[in-house]
Amino acid sequence: MATTATGTSSYTADHGHAHVDDRSFLRKYIFSTDHKIIGIQFLLMSLTFLLLGGTLAMVMRWQLGFPGKPLPGGTLLPETYTNNGVVLPEFYNAAVTMHGTFMVFFAIMPLLVGVFGNYLIPLKIGAPDMAFPRINMASFWTAVPAGLLMLAGFFVEGGSAAAGWTSYAPLSARSDLTGVHLGQIFWCLSLIILGLSSIMGSFNYITTVINLRAPGMNWFRLPLSIWALFVTACLVLLAIPVLSGAAILLLFDQTIGTHFFDPVAGGQPLLWQHLFWFFGHPEVYILILPGMGMASDIIANGARKPIFGYSSMVLAIIAIGFLGWGVWGHHMFQSGMNPTLGTTFMISTLLIAVPSAIKTFNWLGTIWQGNITFHVPMLHALAFVSMFVIGGLSGVFMAASPFDIYIHDTYFIVAHLHYVLFGGSLFAIFAAVTYWYPKMFGRMMNPFWGKVHFWLTLVFYNCTFFPMHQLGLHGHMRRIYDPTQYAFLREVQPVNVFISISAFCLFATQFIFAANFIVSWFKGEKAPMNPWLDNGLEWTVASPPPHGNFGATVPTVYRGPYEYSSPHSDQDYLPQNLPMPGAASAHPQPAGD
C-alpha cells in the first residue's frame, strides 16, 4: 500500500492545513474510510486478480493448443501440478475453475462495483463520502481475506477447487469425485466471506444514492453510470444472499455430512443449479450494467453530444434489473429440468434482448451527428459497444432452446460469455480506468501507449475469441483437458493452436497497460481538474479530490450530466453545477461553487 501513499500525497501536501487531517498513515491509506482510497484499494486488488486469472487462462490455452507438450516454466511447479512440465488434468481442472472464479468474483465484479461504485457514486452525486464510511472500509477489509483464502487453495493438499466456477454438485460436494477436499471447502468459505463484503458495499451504495444527492440532483439528473451502479447494487443485495445460502449448504454437505445435493440420501443435485443460477443470472447483469452506464457517460463525452434517449436508457437498466430474475433456467435447458419450463425460459430470455437492443441503438443515436473525439477511453467505450453487440447477438442462438441442445456446454458458450465479459465488461473497465485515472491519481496516462494497448487488445481479443464460435459449432466441448482424444476434434486442432497463440499475444499486450498504469502514477503529466471537458460534478474538484470531496460548500445541481454542445453555452459542454446558462462563456473552468 506504500504506492497508494505516493499517488495521493500531492493532495495531502496541498490541503493538509485547510482540512484538519491528523489521520495517521494507517488511517489515511490502509484502514481508510475515504471512499476514494477504498475505491483505489479495490482497484489494486482486483487488477492483481485479473492478472492471476489471465495467467491461469494461459495455462489452459497452452494445454489446449499444445496438449502433452511441456508448459514453459512448468518444471518449476510442484509435481502435483505438472509431470516433467506437462500440465496434469488436476492442474487443468483447477485452472478452469479458478480462472472463472477469479475473473467473475475477484476481478470483474469488484472492478465494476467495488472500484467504480465506491469512487464515482459520492463524487458524481455531490456527496462528501458514502453514507456509512466505516462499513465501506469493512467491506474492503472483508474482501481481502476472502481473496487470500481463495488463493490459499493452491497451497493445500489436493490443490484448489476443481469443480468449475459453477461448482455443480455432487461433483463439488464429494471429495472422492474431484480428488479435492480442502480446496473445495476454501472455495465455499471464501465466497461466503466475499458475500458479506458485497452486501455491505451494496446497501451502502443504495443508501448513499437515495439520501446523499446534492441539492438539485434529482433522479433524472443522475448520470447513467450512477443509475446502473444503483440498480446493480440492488441486484447484488438481493442475489448474493442466495449464493451465500447455497454455498453454506454445499459447505455443510462437504464437512458435516448433510446431503442437500446428494441423491444417495435424498438430496437434489438440480437444487444447486437452481440456487446457483438464480444468483448467477442477475450476476451476469451485475457484471455488465455498470459497464453500460460508464460507457454511456464516456460516449456522450467523446461524441460531445447529449446521450440519446436518456429516459429509455434508464428504463432499459431498470427493465434488465427486473427481467434478469426470470431467465436463470436457460442455463439449465439440458439439465433434466422439466422441459415445459424450457419454453417459458426461452421466451423470457429472448425478451431480455429488447432492453439490451434499446441501449445499443441509443449509443448509435448518441454518436450520430456528434463531433467525435477519439480519446483512449472513448476508443475502449466504442469497442465495448461493438463487441457487446456480438455477445448479445450470439446469446440469441443459445436462447433458442432447440439449438441450445447442440451448443450447450460447447465453445460457442465460451465465445459468447467472453464477448460479454471481456468484449463487454472488460473494455468498459479499460474505458473507465483510463477515463477516471486522472481524477484518481492526479496524473494523465500516456495516450500513445494507451492507443497501442487498445488496438493490440482489440485485434488479439477477436483473434482469440471469435474462432471459438466455430469450434463450438463444430461440437467442441468446454472444459476438456485434451481435445485430441476425440477424432472429430482432431480436425479442428489447428484452430485451437491459432486461438492459443492469439491468447498469448493478448496476455502480453496487457503488460503495456500495466506499465502505462504504473509509470503514469509516478511520471505521468499532471492532470488538470477537468481533462475531458466533462459536465459531471467530480470534474469540478481538484485531481485527486481532497478528503471530503467538495469542502465546506455542497454543489448545487442545475441540469443533467449530458448537456454537451448546448446552445446555451459557447463551450461544447455545460457543467451540472453552473448556475446561469449563458453566463457560462466567461467561466471555461468553473471552480465548483
Added chain:
Amino acid sequence: MGNFLSWMLPPGASTFVGDIDWIYYLILVVTGIAFVLVEVALIVFLVKYRKRPGRKATYVHGSTRAEIIWTSVTAVVVVVIGVLSAPAWDKIKGRNGVPPDAMPIEVHAKQFEWNITYPGADGKLGTTDDFTVRGQLHVPVDRPTVATLTSEDAIHSFFVPAFRIKQDAVPGMHIRVWFQPTKTGEYELGCAELCGLGHYRMRAVVTVHTQADYDRWVAQQAHSVAQR
C-alpha cells in the same frame, strides 16, 4: 482448418438435424443482418462525425419515434424466433415427444465411462436377455431409440454431436432422451459436463447399423454373454 471461419454446421446423422439446423441458419441470418447494420452504422458514424474544427455536435436528446420503432421491431423479431423454435423443443425434449415404438436402452454414466444396456432379441428391457456393453453405443438406422440416462456419481452429459442431441445424466434421476439416426456409420459420444479428472476422455464410439447388421450384432453379443 476448413472450419476456421465456416458458419456451416458439420454434417449430421439423425432426424434432429432437420428439426434444429434450420433454426440455427434462421438465427444466423437474422442476427447477421442486425450485426452488419449496427457495425456499419457505427463505423459510418465514427468516420462521418469525427471531430472537425469549428463544428459543434447537434443538440438533440432523442427521438420517441425512433425508440418506439426499434423497441417494437426487436421485440417482434425475438418473439417470432421463440415461437418458431418452440415446436422443435417439444418434439425433442418434451415429455410426450418420445415415439412409442422407440427401442429402449439404458445409458448409465459413471466416472469416466458409458455403460449401455441393450434389450436383447426380445426388444424389452428388464428381461434375461439384456446385456451391458461398456463404451460402445450400437443403434439401428432409421428407427427411434430411447435411452434412459442415469448416473452413478457426478453429473455427466450425453452428447452425440452428429445426432444434435445432448442431455445431462443426473444422479438420482432417470431422464429419457431419444433420437433417430438417419445414416449408418461410426460417430462419437462425449461427455459435455465437467465430471472430474477423466472428463476429457469420457468418450464412446457410436455405431449406426442397418437393422440386419444390428440384429446380427445383438445375436453375437448374446452369444458371447452366454459363453461367459
